[in-house]
Amino acid sequence: MKSSIQFGRVVLVVLLLAVPASADDEIVRGSVVRVEAKEIYVSLGADRGVVAGAALRIKRPIHLKHPITHAVVTDWLPVGSASITEAGGEMSRAVVGELVMDIKVGDLAEVLVDRPDPAPPVSRVATPPVDPATAEVLGEFAAQAGQSLDVRIAAWERYLSSHQSSRFATGVRLELDELRALREQMQPPSALQGAARIAVVAHDAPRRARASEPLALAFVLDHPDRVASAYLHYRPIGAATFHAVLLAREHDLYLRGVIPAEVMRAPGIEYFVEVSAPDGRTGLALASPQAPIAVEVAAPPLLDRFAAQPGRSSVRMMVDALDFRTFDHRTGDRTDHMERATIDFTYWLGTVIQSVGVGAGVYAGTGGLRDAVWTPGMDAPQSAFHFGYADLELGGHLEHTPASIGGQLIAGVGREGFGLGAEGRFRVGDRSSTNLAFVARTIDQVGWLSEVRFGARPTAPLGVGISVGATDQPNEGDTALVLGTELELFAIQNVSITARGSWQGRSVAHAGLGGGAGLAFNW
Amino acid sequence: MKPIFLVMILVSAAAADPVRHVAPASATAGAQVELVVEASAAAPDLIAHVRTTGTTAFRSIELVRRDDAHWVAIVPAATVLPPGLEYYLTSGDAAVFASAEWPHDVEVHLDSDAAREARDLSRSHARRSQIQVRTDWVDFGTRTIDGAKIADNYYRVDADFAYRLWAYPLEEIRVGYTRLIGTTESMACSPSPCTADAGFKVGGWFELGLAPVEGIRLDARMMVLAATNGFGVGGRGELRFGDREGSHVAVGVEAIQYVGASGFFRLGWGTVPRFPMTATVEVTDLPATDRPTGVRLYYDVAHEVAAGLRVGGRIGYAAREEQVAGITGGFNLTADF
Numbered sequence: 001m002k003s004s005i006q007f008g009r010v011v012l013v014v015l016l017l018a019v020p021a022s023a024d025d026e027i028v029r030g031s032v033v034r035v036e037a038k039e040i041y042v043s044l045g046a047d048r049g050v051v052a053g054a055a056l057r058i059k060r061p062i063h064l065k066h067p068i069t070h071a072v073v074t075d076w077l078p079v080g081s082a083s084i085t086e087a088g089g090e091m092s093r094a095v096v097g098e099l100v101m102d103i104k105v106g107d108l109a110e111v112l113v114d115r116p117d118p119a120p121p122v123s124r125v126a127t128p129p130v131d132p133a134t135a136e137v138l139g140e141f142a143a144q145a146g147q148s149l150d151v152r153i154a155a156w157e158r159y160l161s162s163h164q165s166s167r168f169a170t171g172v173r174l175e176l177d178e179l180r181a182l183r184e185q186m187q188p189p190s191a192l193q194g195a196a197r198i199a200v201v202a203h204d205a206p207r208r209a210r211a212s213e214p215l216a217l218a219f220v221l222d223h224p225d226r227v228a229s230a231y232l233h234y235r236p237i238g239a240a241t242f243h244a245v246l247l248a249r250e251h252d253l254y255l256r257g258v259i260p261a262e263v264m265r266a267p268g269i270e271y272f273v274e275v276s277a278p279d280g281r282t283g284l285a286l287a288s289p290q291a292p293i294a295v296e297v298a299a300p301p302l303l304d305r306f307a308a309q310p311g312r313s314s315v316r317m318m319v320d321a322l323d324f325r326t327f328d329h330r331t332g333d334r335t336d337h338m339e340r341a342t343i344d345f346t347y348w349l350g351t352v353i354q355s356v357g358v359g360a361g362v363y364a365g366t367g368g369l370r371d372a373v374w375t376p377g378m379d380a381p382q383s384a385f386h387f388g389y390a391d392l393e394l395g396g397h398l399e400h401t402p403a404s405i406g407g408q409l410i411a412g413v414g415r416e417g418f419g420l421g422a423e424g425r426f427r428v429g430d431r432s433s434t435n436l437a438f439v440a441r442t443i444d445q446v447g448w449l450s451e452v453r454f455g456a457r458p459t460a461p462l463g464v465g466i467s468v469g470a471t472d473q474p475n476e477g478d479t480a481l482v483l484g485t486e487l488e489l490f491a492i493q494n495v496s497i498t499a500r501g502s503w504q505g506r507s508v509a510h511a512g513l514g515g516g517a518g519l520a521f522n523w
Numbered sequence: 524m525k526p527i528f529l530v531m532i533l534v535s536a537a538a539a540d541p542v543r544h545v546a547p548a549s550a551t552a553g554a555q556v557e558l559v560v561e562a563s564a565a566a567p568d569l570i571a572h573v574r575t576t577g578t579t580a581f582r583s584i585e586l587v588r589r590d591d592a593h594w595v596a597i598v599p600a601a602t603v604l605p606p607g608l609e610y611y612l613t614s615g616d617a618a619v620f621a622s623a624e625w626p627h628d629v630e631v632h633l634d635s636d637a638a639r640e641a642r643d644l645s646r647s648h649a650r651r652s653q654i655q656v657r658t659d660w661v662d663f664g665t666r667t668i669d670g671a672k673i674a675d676n677y678y679r680v681d682a683d684f685a686y687r688l689w690a691y692p693l694e695e696i697r698v699g700y701t702r703l704i705g706t707t708e709s710m711a712c713s714p715s716p717c718t719a720d721a722g723f724k725v726g727g728w729f730e731l732g733l734a735p736v737e738g739i740r741l742d743a744r745m746m747v748l749a750a751t752n753g754f755g756v757g758g759r760g761e762l763r764f765g766d767r768e769g770s771h772v773a774v775g776v777e778a779i780q781y782v783g784a785s786g787f788f789r790l791g792w793g794t795v796p797r798f799p800m801t802a803t804v805e806v807t808d809l810p811a812t813d814r815p816t817g818v819r820l821y822y823d824v825a826h827e828v829a830a831g832l833r834v835g836g837r838i839g840y841a842a843r844e845e846q847v848a849g850i851t852g853g854f855n856l857t858a859d860f
Contacts, residue, residue: 206548209630213606216628218546218621251619253541256627301642302738306765306793313770313792313800343820345802347770347792356772358790358802360820360840386842388804388820390774390788411806411818414845418806418816523794 032058032107033091038100042109045090049113054084056094059108059146062182065175066141077148079107137168149183150280157229157276161249198283199227199275201255208296209269212261215295219247219255219273219286228278230285232257234271237294247273266299305349313523316344320500320516324367324480328510333374336367336510338474346391354404357391363446365474370506381475385446387412387421395427402430410443419444433457439469447473451482463488463496471504480506484514496520542566542619544612550631552605556598560612560620564591567615571596576607576628586612605631605641639737640689646766650831650859653685655699661809662849663707663817663841668716675843677705677722677810685732694740695732700725701746703782705810721810722782723750726757739764746779755780769793783809800824803839817843821851831859 028050030043040058044050059076066073080099084092092111096103130138140159144152156176160169201219209215221227229249233242243263247255255273263269272287287293324336342361349355363385367374374380393406403426410421421443429435434456442448451469458464465486472479484502491497498518505511543561550556558571569586573596582602586594598608608629611621621627633641663675683699702725709719726748734740739762746757757779765771771791778784785807793799805819821839828834835855842848 202543202545204545204548206630208549208632210606210632213630215630218627220543220545250621251542253543254620256621256625301639302736302764303642303646303766304738306738306770310794313794315802345790345792345822347772347790347794356790358788358804360804360818384845386818386840386845386848388788388806388818390804411804413816413818413842417844418818523792 026113027110028113030109030111032103032105032109035100035103035105038097039085039093039095040100040103041091041093042111043091044109044111045088045092047090048111050084050087050092050111051113052084052087054087055081055112056084057081057110057112058096058099058103059110060104061108065178066171070171070174075145076108078146079103084111133166133168136163137166137172148280149179149186150276150282151278152280153179153183154228154276154278154280154282157246158249158278161229161246161255162252164248195288196283197285198277198281199223199230199285201230201273201285203273203286205293206295208298209264211265211297211300213264214261215259215264215269217257217259217271221253221255224252226277227275227285230255230273230275232259232271232273233289233292234259234263234269235292236263236265237268237270242270242272242289242292244274264297266297268295268297270294305351310523312348312350314344314346314348314520315523316342316346316518316520318342318344318498318500318516318518320502320514322482322502322504322514323512324370324504324506325510326512327505328512330509331373333380334367334372334510335374335380336369336506336512338363338365340364340516344391352394352396354393354395355391355406356393358389359391360386360388362386363443363474365446368447368472368475368477370478370480370510381477383415383446383474385412385414385419385443387443389421389423393425393427398428401428402435403428404431408441410441412443414445416445421446429455431455443473445476447471447476449473449482451484461490463490478506480504482514488518488520494522496522542569542612542614544620546620546627547629550603550608550629552603552631552633552637553600554603555600556603556608556629558586558596558598558610558612559589560586560594560596561592562594562614564588566594568613569594569596569619570613571598571610572613572623572626573598573602573608573610574626575602575604576609576631581610581623581626603631605633607631636691639691642737643687643689643694647687647859648831651687653687653857653859655681655683655685655855655857657681657853657855659837659851659853661705661819661841661851663843664847664849666844666847671716673708673716674706674718675708675814675847676849677703677707679703683728683730692733692735693731694734697730697732697742697744698728699730700727701748702726703779703810707811707814709811710813720751723748723755723779725749726755726779728757728759730759738766740767742775744777748779748782750781752781755782757782765791766793767791769799779809781812783807783812783814785809797827798824815843817841819851823855825855825857833857833859 028044028048032040033043034041058079060079061076064073064075079102082094082096085095086093144155156172160172200222203219230247231244232247233244235242245257247257250256270292272292273285275285276282319341321339325334328334340363344357344359346355346357366382367380387410389408389410391408393404395404406425408423423441425437425439427435427437437453440450449471451467453467455465467484469482470479471482482504486500488496488498500516502514571584572581574581584596586596589595608631609626611626612619659679661677666673680702683697685695685697687695703722705721706718707721708716712719726746728744728746730742730744732742742761744759748755759777761773761775763771763773770793773789776786785805787803787805789801789803791801801823803821806816808814808816819841821837823835823837825833825835837853839851840848841851
């Protein structure tokens with residue numbers, strides 16, 4: 001804090017010293033009071049010594065924060081100059097032509113008035129001693145007095161690029177932010193701005209680079225004096241916008257920068273170099289946004305894409321039982337039920353191939369007909385089918401909505417020996433949140449099942465699933481409607497438990513309840 | 524007095540002469556790198572300070588004049604190693620390009636095969652050899668027909684040695700022995716139904732691990748065996764995507780004369796550190812070609828108990844018909860060195 005106050009004093013001293021010590025002429029100051037077509041009126045007239053033909057300068061006052069002390073400092077920007085066309089008693093008129101577009105009411109007007117008497121001397125104030133680093137910043141700040149925004153920005157950028165570890169760097173960056181914001185207000189950037197090549201750098205561009213590792217780049221300025229600062233603009237290939245990083249200036253001649261590791265990914269990156277001249281002009285020095293330099297970044301080998309990553313695999317075990325005759329109060333043995341047990345292993349890839357899986361299960365059931373009455377000698381048909389399967393799901397986006405298609409190839413043994421089956425499914429929405437899936441499955445010796453499943457995750461620990469389907473399982477019998485509801489509770493880290501309930505019926509009279517449970521591990 | 528003044532001006536001018544250096548874009552491992560500098564012939568001692576990225580000490584190489592305007596430092600091939608080459612230049616005592624605190628980093632690349640081999644070496648911790656023993660007990664269940672118990676099972680032992688050549692596309696060669704002995708229903712015995720021994724006591728095989736693309740591997744095996752019926756041959760093929768010891772998907776077939784055939788689909792995941800797991804679905808008629816096709820599902824988990832030493836277990840079930848199923852189990856031991 002003490003040093004900040006001291007620097008405040010120093011700034012004041014510097015600003016005082018920046019004022020001309022003496023002059024034979026006098027500058028009178030007023031303001032722009034009216035702007036009309038190609039001419040302006042200023043609040044300075046013959047009463048202040050203004051005459052026709054006197055030199056007129058227009059400035060715009062600005063308030064800046066000092067990069068060291070953060071004290072508010074009033075300064076000005078040059079807007080333009082002209083001469084007084086006609087001087088009135090208290091006001092004067094000046095024809096300024098196209099400059100009128102840049103002038104606003106309230107802008108500072110200065111007119112040079114010829115005075116025979118010398119201006120009174122300005123007393124000198126002793127400058128308190130400061131260290132060289134501080135003196136450099138103060139000198140930079142003082143040199144910017146009255147300069148345009150572009151010149152100020154270029155000067156500070158140059159300072160930053162060669163003093164990145166300076167203790168004043170943070171303050172200078174804040175100052176730069178304010179100046180840039182002011183420039184945006186006063187002159188919104190146009191597409192053409194900075195498109196010209198105003199400097200040349202020598203650079204041996206790499207053709208390829210490693211993924212996930214920073215890429216160091218060095219550029220050599222052909223004419224260092226023509227460049228105040230430079231920016232490296234880079235982006236991953238395919239990205240719409242470039243990121244910019246201020247290049248470090250070393251030994252006056254070199255510009256160095258690093259493209260960060262996080263953007264170094266396949267298929268590659270692109271970059272170009274933009275520079276600012278000391279007069280504030282900006283332009284290109286190497287390549288351009290339209291034709292940037294491209295560096296190839298190889299995709300990781302397939303083997304690494306299968307590298308161990310947590311959260312990509314799951315094991316899910318489910319058992320459930322469906323009874324089709326719970327509510328069948330008709331006489332006779334109308335046994336009709338089915339039990340299922342499955343275990344699924346799934347690996348999520350998160351690419352076009354969204355997942356691959358393998359699993360196994362057992363279907364077992366008795367009955368399958370809505371009106372049959374089983375009697376001794378005409379026993380209910382029984383079935384059991386042991387099966388394994390391979391599962392694949394491919395996905396992408398439909399109009400920004402996740403969508404996937406998948407299927408299973410099923411092989412197993414049942415009452416007639418070896419048999420095959422298949423499942424196809426189409427899902428819209430993220431499978432781990434809200435989604436709608438259409439599933440069709442057929443298994444030799446068991447029957448078919450088709451259903452529509454709606455899944456949602458209303459809260460983080462709870463998933464809900466509702467399904468409507470039809471099936472002729474377990475014995476390729478009469479078709480039944482199956483309405484199911486499923487709740488999945490993500491109770492413990494990596495573990496979830498599932499409870500399932502269902503109603504199913506092959507007719508109004510022949511219907512029943514079902515239920516099941518599941519356990520899943522997610523690694 | 525005048526000459527001294529002139530010398531001072533000359534020294535001052537020489538010191539102010541720019542030293543211009545365009546950094547090389549990249550370098551190739553094992554090939555020397557030239558660092559070329561544009562500087563006047565009178566430039567003070569130009570030194571390149573180089574080191575392999577990741578090391579701490581710089582090695583100084585004095586630049587020598589190439590012509591009136593150029594100097595060059597030859598970085599020896601031994602220093603040009605992945606991942607990169609870091610350097611800075613000094614003239615006299617002053618840094619003129621980069622600095623010791625922030626040296627310039629040039630990426631060093633390997634050619635594609637060398638890069639691939641480096642990755643393989645890294646993944647395998649530079650262990651090129653592997654010895655593996657696998658045992659497997661498969662029981663399809665015992666049926667009782669007319670009071671007779673009809674067993675249907677076999678055990679299998681595979682022992683092999685593998686050497687990773689990484690001479691792409693040939694990644695690995697493997698040689699091994701297999702013993703497969705079973706008891707299953709047979710049409711050749713009496714009174715029917717009855718069981719008989721099946722399988723073979725010893726078979727030898729040779730396998731090539733081919734990977735034209737890194738991560739896609741075809742294991743092709745040729746087998747000879749002495750079975751009950753005499754000399755026989757067999758073969759096995761496995762197409763695999765991913766890392767056999769980690770996450771992968773594989774599909775394969777195996778056929779052994781007189782013994783049977785099997786096809787499988789396997790999913791492996793290495794998402795739990797140091798506990799690689801797999802789940803496999805298999806259809807098979809082993810241990811005899813005249814047996815009906817059955818299905819197996821088994822789950823494998825392994826654990827690295829010491830560097831390069833892994834033990835694993837298997838559990839699963841097998842069924843050849845709807846009413847009867849049995850247990851599959853086994854263990855394996857793998858040593859990499």
